[in-house]
Amino acid sequence: MRYSIISVLSQGLRGQKGWTRAWRDAEPRPQYDVVIVGGGGHGLATAYYLAKEHGISNIAVLEKSYIGSGNVGRNTTIIRSNYLHPANARFYEWSLKLWEGLEQDLNYNVMVSQRGVLNLFHSDGQRDAFARRGNAMRLNDIDAGLLDEAEVRRLLPYLDFDNARFPIRGGLLQPRGGTVRHDAVAWGYARGADRRGVDIIQNCEVTGIRIERGRVAGVETNRGFIRAGKVALCCAGNSSQVATMAGLRLPIESHVMQAFVTESVKPLVDMVVTFGAGHFYISQSNRGGLVFGGDIDGYNSYAQRGNLPTVEAVMESAMALMPGLGRLRVLRQWGGLMDMSMDGSPIIGLTPVEGIYLNAGWCYGGFKATPASGWCFAWTIARNQPHELNAPFRLDRFASGHVIDEKGAGAQPNLH
Amino acid sequence: MRIHCPYCGERGVEEYSYRGDATVRRPDANGPDALERFVEYLHLRDNPAGSHQEFWQHLHGCRAWLVVQRDVRTHAIESVIAASRRVAR
């Protein structure tokens, strides 16, 4: 049913009894045109755009747990397109544009809040690098502004300006960046896809991929074999495992990244702020909790939990940046599994196996990419060729050297 | 997590630095398919969800590079040896 102020009021009067399921609890059918493995943000968005943009609706999204159980529900909810590399800038800007119209498109309030993303810099060298990035953004028609210390002080007076080990010299601001209510993204896309006929099948784990004569035939699941014309892999955190079922070896390591939320407090931080002298970023949710995170733990892990030294390092950055937070309490910490790719950029495209499409390697940038990832992946699946936006994110770029290494860190995943 | 350095004893993970998969070996640069082998060496990983052989360095200790066998689901460490003591190819 359509959501509106009218439906909310009328259901209020009827004791909320008339609401129906946001998506059907579908049973798997024997055959689909497209099977999407992974019911996270990217998989559900892919299904939605396949149905909406390409008229393909005989689709199943297979999720081994409940939808949104992966990183779409365990991230720090930031959206932005403040990238240096042209491929990234174009792609993430398209994502941001899709975010801007997403609620009306989905008829679901995912609370896209364009409150601004500010990257602080602390040295001349960092300023120059940010200027290069900001100018690249401006050349791509992306909003960006370079603030000096006084302007940052005016915006965020509670930062430590006067006794800082790494003094704040200014910041690169993207006003259109912001946050989104993360879980709602999965639910909104699920509802949108369901309304277009997509089967969303939870508790359905893919255990094998059947390949016949070099072409994909379908997937084995804990609920039986499902034949499929095309199989699209969207299973960040387990990409290597699933790809192995198709005989693929990926340029990916699985790592854990932690995030934290504090107790709810009245509004304090009204934009997304990143600290340039440590890996740290912070925003405040609409419930009032400060949401923040730092670097990945730094070693291969499939355990959704983090280590204590990283916790401490993140809190040290928090206190270095905002010394007023000392008495605020951390309420929860959690770890998400990251596909860390070898150049820090994702892989969206074809694979050597005909009919298998890969969407992986998002490092910790996957959430903000959700709409564009789904949109581009849907295009790639529907037309069997990448869209120009995702063409640079090909699997074989490491062989050709066309790496998309935003940080210039080289082929070491834990440095990206 | 705590890692037992063969030289220094058990130390917290904060003293160590991680490098990744230790099963890959630098290929022969003069081999006929060197480029392809080097692309694989540097980029492709088994990335198993289980026992993983990996390089660590006791960075804030003796600086020895270690080969650690660790279950990446449980972080249980099965063995640690000095990388330089590994049996040569």
Add this chain to the structure above:
Amino acid sequence: MMTETQPFRLATGGLVDRAAPLNFSFDGRAITGFAGDTLASALLANGVRLVGRSFKYHRPRGILSAGVEEPNALVEHRSGSRREPNSRATVLELYDGLVATSQNRWPSLRCDLLSVNSWVSSFIAAGFYYKTFMWPASFWERIYEPMIRRAAGLGRTAPAHDPDTYEKATAFCDVLVIGGGPAGIAAAVAAGRTGARVILCDEDFVLGGGLLGDKADIDGGSGVDWTRTMAGELAAMPEVSVMGRTSVTGVYDGGVFGAVQRVSDHLPEPLPHQPRLRFWRIVARRSILAAGAIERPIAFGNNDRPGVMLAGSVRTYINRYGVAPGRRAVIFANNDGAAGTLDDLAAAGVDVAAVVDSRDGSSAAVSVAAARHGVVMHAGAMVTQAYGGHGLRSVEILTSDRQRERISCDLLAMSGGWNPTIHLTSHLSGRPRWDEAAAAFLPGSLPPGMTVAGAATGNADLNACLASGAATGLAAAHDCGFSGRLPSWRGHGSGDGQCHQPVRPLWRVPGARGKAFIDFQSDVTTDDIDLSVREGFGAAEHAKRYTALGMATDQGKTSNVAALGILAEITGTDIASRGTTTFRPPYTPVAIGALAGHARGMDFHPRRLSPAHPFETEQGAVFVEAGAWLRAQYYPRPGETWLQSAEREVRTVRGGAGICDVSTLGKIDIQGPDARAFIERIYCNNFAGLKPGRARYGLMLREDGFVLDDGVTMCFSDTHFVMSTTTANAPVVMQHMEFHHQCVWPELDVQLTSVTEQWAQFSVAGPLSRELLRRVVDRQHDIANEAFPFMSAAQVTVAGVTARLARVSFSGELAYEIAIPAQYGDSLLRELMRQGEAFGVCLYGTEALAIMRIEKGHVAGGELNGHTTAADLGLGKMMSAKKDYVGRILAQRPALRDPERPTLVGLLPLDHGSQVRAGAHLVASGRAANLENDEGYVTSSAFSPMLGRWIALGLLASGNNRTGEIVRACDPLRGTESLVEICSPQFYDPTGERLHG
């Protein structure tokens, strides 16, 4: 029976010191409690029942519990820069002068305007915001969101920087015991008697746990007496430490536990030199979780009214604090704990109006107690609704014969059974399992080395607690190689009945009227769970996320399990199949300050200082952060700007001599028979021919073919080299080399040692530099031009002290770098300056250094940015074709050999007065400034004093072939644009004559 000043305080009993009154204030009202009180017990003693407002509906709330699980009684504790929002009154230890203020209400606690949310609550059920606030789109950021954000949140953070300090510490032990109740004490004593190193952490400020809240006797004495005896014994054991006020908050891999010790939270402010909190990392070989259990509320209509309390907490207020939480009580329970509650209430003189036992069959224990006290007993009955606004006035019950009956009361003691406190067992991904017999979640797979004792096992019977504590304590010590005898104690407690868990849990009362809360703080009701299921959010995690259940400051301690139970009921499945929510650290919320410790302000990161830092400070240097280093940026004379100072320094160097501290450059000592072979594989250029006494510029690639670093390597013998690296990359290069040595080519016999900090190093540059050095370097060393030409390196002495001298130049001038053991660094610089006075020498900083290297087109951080190849930097010819080296093969990939790659160029603004800034992008002239036409960017720029104009280096597509072309340098970020001419990057002395001067 009650004292006059504290109308609900009992005349006797409890662990409070009636001779030690403490004055405190709540919402500005002056109140008195006693030493030993919590804020909650003191408020209850004074009849204060309304303490807070709920998150969403702003409903009036009181005190539900007596522990960390408290969802309702949250206050702002302290004021000013020490203000702590969301502090739980139930665990806040009272001290004289404590100031507490209610929160999340306006204008006052009694009259909160946002309680209007309660009236429109039928329209704002769970998830309503996903369905509205979408029109028009632009209203979200401007109208809806600010409104929602202002209404949400609870307390306010401190308005200024935290004045208190925090500390971190590490402890090691054989056995860590978590929880200081009967089981934890028994475990610690059993383990401690074996001689094992034991740490007992207890979150409370008095040891004893459940023994304090219930009436208990052990071996003939009271539970409190037993606790004191045991505490005395533990205190006398040298290998045992008992840490009170210490909450173990997280379990981490490798037997590491995080714990927060509240050193000063019970004091008006920390004592001198004491932190407010101390965060402990405890490394334990074995651990025993004896964290007890948390009572379950029951969901019925208006079950959130102040005066509705957990039964065990009611007993605690009576027995521990000597407070009667009401005057006329009703007991509502589904277990035999009601008997003990009734006994304790009666003993405290509270009038018990009725006992409502939800179980169908009459319970002997409860019936007998009711009969003994002459209290009406309703078996098979339920409380369906509570009445009263700011405080409970009556309850409605539904009797077993379906009659509704109203009973007036101001206290309802409810118990829906108990949830073992097993949070820590699942921090390493262990999944709790539902135990049908215990009707509770019990520990599933445990963290390695952990065992569970006491009520956390699901059995809260005091004897069982003592026995399981003793057994696990001894077993844990035994595992660590200690042996001893199993202690044995016998006891009985007034809470024992509660361990006779109900056959069936009672999550919610059927036929309840009004809002029945599950998560009190987040205002999640049973109807919200119904709605979640209706809309397809029936998976445990979906329901939680959809309703925000468990997201409040109590972390769902009283709501998570109930929600699972209700979900199971609604969907007709069993609770085990609903899955369980994962408990994550921290067990209780932890202050950010504690986890940060002293790493804040200037102590955020260590500072590395050059050995000559004192002298440079005396000389008026302005320092700048360079990674962890502080480097002299420029040395202004009075009245000079940084640019004027840097210009003067450049002119002085180029006109005479200057000295720059380059101690921060990485220095790696490389020795061994295979030293040269190793260097050959690390650098892309040839080092085979480098003779002793010579130095060479080297370029290092990553294995992926991009440039990693550059620097000069000196050869002192065939088996001894000293490599220098850039300041920024020194640690990375060292690690890179160690990796390749130990992991890739362990067969090479070579030793690498970082000697960055062992040597101070100065660049002495300028036409007069040789003359200056002649006065400093001991006379026997011939450094004449012929004897010591460009790129020479030698061991020399300065005043008899071993030093190293190399004739190398970054500035383009005749220049040397002289290194001396670090302890002589400051002296050497002073001596150089003293001798240099005759030559008009000056100190120059990193600004002048940068200007001169740009004038010479030398690459630095702006160009060595991880994106460039050797060829990009004009250094392609250095890559040897005759040897294998790191990066050789992958540098041959097509994208790295693309002739259209951006390469290093010099840039000169056509307008001599105009500035080009680093970060500007280069666009072919006549083309639009957009991404399609973006051809590169400015990597570094400077005002050249020698050329009298701005100059810049940049990376430009096919830049090698474009000399003389005019391009646009676009800097839309700063609103400037200029036309620049492409030129050679060597702006000054392109033929290098000055080097050889």
